[in-house]
Amino acid sequence: MKVLMHMCCAPCSVYPVQVMKEKGIEIEGLFFNPNIHPIEEFEKRKENVEKLADIEDFFVHYLTDFQEEKWQQIEASDQQRCKMCYEMRLKRTFEYGKEHGFDAVTTSLLASPYQKHELIANIGNEYSKLYDLPFYYEDFRVGYREGIKEAKELDIYCQRYCGCILSLKERINELKQEI
Numbered sequence: 001m002k003v004l005m006h007m008c009c010a011p012c013s014v015y016p017v018q019v020m021k022e023k024g025i026e027i028e029g030l031f032f033n034p035n036i037h038p039i040e041e042f043e044k045r046k047e048n049v050e051k052l053a054d055i056e057d058f059f060v061h062y063l064t065d066f067q068e069e070k071w072q073q074i075e076a077s078d079q080q081r082c083k084m085c086y087e088m089r090l091k092r093t094f095e096y097g098k099e100h101g102f103d104a105v106t107t108s109l110l111a112s113p114y115q116k117h118e119l120i121a122n123i124g125n126e127y128s129k130l131y132d133l134p135f136y137y138e139d140f141r142v143g144y145r146e147g148i149k150e151a152k153e154l155d156i157y158c159q160r161y162c163g164c165i166l167s168l169k170e171r172i173n174e175l176k177q178e179i
């Protein structure tokens with residue numbers, strides 16, 4: 001079984017990559033995250049995905065356009081922004097998986113307890129029907145802490161905000177309140 005795993009970032013991918021490899025699943029990654037802001041952060045997360053791929057010895061496909069137009073759409077929407085963000089990334093992953101003959105698709109977004117897990121699973125299942133391609137669902141959150149600990153030991157960058165400009169602003173406000 002050859003699975004295309006959408007990789008939101010390296011630290012969230014550590015546990016899913018390891019657990020799937022242990023199960024004998026052949027994985028390839030797809031880095032497609034136009035939501036990440038600013039461009040320097042985008043590059044940093046990409047570089048750390050490359051680092052993890054080297055360590056774990058698997059291939060990653062990179063779709064690296066920094067899509068300002070889509071980005072603005074996400075910023076413009078408040079309540080729905082995460083839904084739009086998940087849909088944008090998973091839709092492209094399913095398209096890519098279909099085009100390149102993968103047996104299934106999954107995402108490292110399923111690893112983070114900070115994401116809207118059920119929403120991601122629902123979107124994955126919807127696209128699975130639409131593209132006639134299985135969605136590999138597993139609740140990777142069980143290994144999130146272990147994965148982050150290992151990422152730090154491997155000197156992999158662990159970001160402190162989700163990715164978009166609004167999540168960055170929210171994080172800055174939280175830090176201001178802590179001072």
Ligand code: SF4
Nearest residue numbers: 081082085162163164
């Ligand atoms: S908070 Fe995270 S999931 Fe939600 S829109 Fe921003 S980057 Fe995307």
